[in-house]
Amino acid sequence: MLKYIGRRVAYTLAILVLISLVVYLIFDVLPMDPARLTCGKTCRPDVVEANRHRLGLDVSVWQQWWRFIVGLFKGRDYAEGVAAFHCPAPSFGYSFNRHECVSKLIGQAFPVTFSLALGAFVMWLALGVSLGVWAARNKGKFVDRASTTFVLVGTSLPTFISGILILLFIVVKFNLVSPIDLGKWHNPFTDPFGWIKTFFFPCLTLALAYAASYTRFTRSNVIETTAEDFIRTAKAKGLSARTIMRKHTLRAALAPIVTIAGLDFAGLLGGAIITEGIFNLPGLGRLSIRAVLQDYDLPVIVATTLLAAAFVVFMNLIVDILYAFIDPRVRVA
Amino acid sequence: MSAFLEVQNLSVSFPTEDGLVKATNDISYSVNLGETLAIVGESGSGKSVTNLAVMGLHNPAKTEISGKAILNLPSGPIDVISAPEEEVRKLRGSAMSMIFQDPMSSLHPYYSVGDQISEAWLLYNKGDKKAARNRSIEMLDLVGIPDPHKRVDEFPHQFSGGMRQRVMIAMALINNPKLLIADEPTTALDVTVQSQILQLIRDMQKEFNMAVILITHDLGVVAQVANRVCVMYAGKIVEESTIDDIFYDSTHPYSIGLLASIPRVDKYHGERLKVISGQPPSLINLPSGCSFQPRCEFAKYVPGNKCGIETPSLSQISTNHKVSCHLDKTQVQQLKKQAM
Numbered sequence: 001m002l003k004y005i006g007r008r009v010a011y012t013l014a015i016l017v018l019i020s021l022v023v024y025l026i027f028d029v030l031p032m033d034p035a036r037l038t039c040g041k042t043c044r045p046d047v048v049e050a051n052r053h054r055l056g057l058d059v060s061v062w063q064q065w066w067r068f069i070v071g072l073f074k075g076r077d078y079a080e081g082v083a084a085f086h087c088p089a090p091s092f093g094y095s096f097n098r099h100e101c102v103s104k105l106i107g108q109a110f111p112v113t114f115s116l117a118l119g120a121f122v123m124w125l126a127l128g129v130s131l132g133v134w135a136a137r138n139k140g141k142f143v144d145r146a147s148t149t150f151v152l153v154g155t156s157l158p159t160f161i162s163g164i165l166i167l168l169f170i171v172v173k174f175n176l177v178s179p180i181d182l183g184k185w186h187n188p189f190t191d192p193f194g195w196i197k198t199f200f201f202p203c204l205t206l207a208l209a210y211a212a213s214y215t216r217f218t219r220s221n222v223i224e225t226t227a228e229d230f231i232r233t234a235k236a237k238g239l240s241a242r243t244i245m246r247k248h249t250l251r252a253a254l255a256p257i258v259t260i261a262g263l264d265f266a267g268l269l270g271g272a273i274i275t276e277g278i279f280n281l282p283g284l285g286r287l288s289i290r291a292v293l294q295d296y297d298l299p300v301i302v303a304t305t306l307l308a309a310a311f312v313v314f315m316n317l318i319v320d321i322l323y324a325f326i327d328p329r330v331r332v333a
Numbered sequence: 334m335s336a337f338l339e340v341q342n343l344s345v346s347f348p349t350e351d352g353l354v355k356a357t358n359d360i361s362y363s364v365n366l367g368e369t370l371a372i373v374g375e376s377g378s379g380k381s382v383t384n385l386a387v388m389g390l391h392n393p394a395k396t397e398i399s400g401k402a403i404l405n406l407p408s409g410p411i412d413v414i415s416a417p418e419e420e421v422r423k424l425r426g427s428a429m430s431m432i433f434q435d436p437m438s439s440l441h442p443y444y445s446v447g448d449q450i451s452e453a454w455l456l457y458n459k460g461d462k463k464a465a466r467n468r469s470i471e472m473l474d475l476v477g478i479p480d481p482h483k484r485v486d487e488f489p490h491q492f493s494g495g496m497r498q499r500v501m502i503a504m505a506l507i508n509n510p511k512l513l514i515a516d517e518p519t520t521a522l523d524v525t526v527q528s529q530i531l532q533l534i535r536d537m538q539k540e541f542n543m544a545v546i547l548i549t550h551d552l553g554v555v556a557q558v559a560n561r562v563c564v565m566y567a568g569k570i571v572e573e574s575t576i577d578d579i580f581y582d583s584t585h586p587y588s589i590g591l592l593a594s595i596p597r598v599d600k601y602h603g604e605r606l607k608v609i610s611g612q613p614p615s616l617i618n619l620p621s622g623c624s625f626q627p628r629c630e631f632a633k634y635v636p637g638n639k640c641g642i643e644t645p646s647l648s649q650i651s652t653n654h655k656v657s658c659h660l661d662k663t664q665v666q667q668l669k670k671q672a673m
Binding site for chain 2 (some may be wrong): 230
């Protein structure tokens with residue numbers, strides 16, 4: 001098992017290195033010049049060149065990438081003389097548009113995104129799984145049909161509609177959260193109520209979209225598992241319907257959900273662009289969308305892309321390890 | 334002595350969109366302690382459906398069951414068809430147990446075999462997990478699993494098919510049931526393992542003095558272990574007899590056809606296998622009269638299309654031998670000789 005984990009971690013790191021390289025190469029071929037964007041139309045060529053040097057873009061893309069990798073471990077120094085400054089390790093680079101070390105920007109945005117993702121994750125799992133199980137146990141009855149309706153509505157409503165509806169008709173109309181407070185970061189440890197106020201509705205918006213597909217997935221898995229031979233064996237043993245559902249059916253039916261839940265959660269950690277936008281949350285999604293669309297801020301783009309990839313890749317690893325504990329057949333020697 | 338299980342006029346049907354599927358129709362049989370009753374028939378003849386009804390394993394919402402299945406327990410007889418579910422549930426695994434066709438899928442893949450066997454024991458016995466585990470090891474040893482101390486903690490996928498069926502048997506028998514229903518227990522296994530499992534069932538029957546119902550389509554299996562045989566066709570018992578009578582004195586045209594269709598290495602060199610022509614009937618629209626009549630070679634010898642009009646009843650032709658056919662025994666014997 002340890003050997004297996006070791007091997008998987010090594011693969012994971014290799015994938016991340018590759019992803020970072022690919023991101024650098026993509027931005028190298030794009031027909032945009034961040035150095036040119038640093039000053040206006042009448043900019044003199046020598047100023048552009050000086051800025052190019054300052055941005056670290058005057059060397060080959062391979063060197064740029066290597067500096068980035070080294071910076072991750074050692075921190076990086078920028079500019080010279082009085083303007084010199086240092087981004088400590090792990091340095092993801094320096095944003096010249098925002099005049100901040102990228103790690104600091106991420107450090108501010110990540111708790112927001114993490115709160116949003118975690119809250120939504122808990123909500124959609126609780127809602128989706130319980131509704132799915134409930135529907136499966138009442139297959140064909142009212143509850144089941146109601147859940148099917150919920151699934152249809154939930155999957156066909158994009159977050160930019162449901163989010164705005166929730167914002168307009170619940171948050172603003174009933175004045176549950178004042179619009180000024182929307183998107184304000186509260187530390188959940190010192191101000192849990194404020195934190196809940198900020199994140200409850202954004203989380204709900206995201207959770208609704210996910211819960212629908214989890215309901216459907218859980219329902220069909222439970223129904224499928226109920227027809228398995230080993231469930232018949234459990235019944236033939238004399239176990240009660242409750243015990244069979246709890247110990248035998250759910251154990252087998254919910255195991256695959258661990259995989260998709262882990263990956264969905266990891267995907268959200270990279271930033272929920274639309275939901276963050278609607279509720280004015282300064283998370284990773286907003287950070288990266290601004291870097292791409294407004295600032296053309298390469299260090300930020302690289303960092304957020306890499307981070308999003310890292311979440312997915314690492315969560316994949318965690319899911320695989322978890323799965324080995326759940327399903328003995330996956331355990332490898 | 335009255336039989337341990339008496340099934341009386343049991344009918345099981347499934348309402349579907351196309352109509353009522355009459356899986357078994359008004360059948361009766363019984364089995365004594367220490368006796369093995371084989372129920373033989375082709376797929377869809379109702380042999381499993383009947384016994385799943387006895388165990389109460391049908392989904393009540395999708396099944397219509399009538400008739401009786403009386404278990405003569407020491408505490409008094411109980412009809413498992415009409416008894417409340419909770420009462421029947423407590424008989425499952427304690428008074429009656431069942432093992433299934435496919436040992437590959439009949440065990441939960443996520444629990445160790447020890448856990449699964451222990452679970453059955455803990456349900457009916459006072460004791461802690463350790464006692465249950467020890468009891469599981471004992472049972473695994475009894476059903477012939479080598480190294481039970483080690484294997485008790487292994488998972489089903491680490492066992493071979495035959496070993497898994499042994500685990501199923503250990504689990505089914507851990508609470509000393511008096512009735513074991515084995516639903517094609519050897520169908521999924523290869524031939525050498527088959528006979529080992531049958532031998533094991535026979536040993537266990539002696540050990541626990543159980544009534545055994547063996548559901549199979551394999552007459553070779555029947556010959557090896559059964560005392561009595563019920564031959565089923567389209568949801569009805571067409572012939573019921575002792576083991577010797579079915580092999581040497583079979584009287585229903587269907588049983589005769591079944592026996593004739595067994596491949597034999599000592600006969601029929603270069604010839605085609607004998608088959609029963611035609612298909613089993615739809616259980617929604619059974620043919621009028623005798624269900625077997627459309628496929629029956631001998632029906633034409635019955636005067637006045639009686640087979641197509643009147644359903645023959647299961648009637649006694651000698652002690653321990655019942656047949657449902659309009660032809661009598663001597664007529665059938667003659668026709669059989671001609672056909673051979």
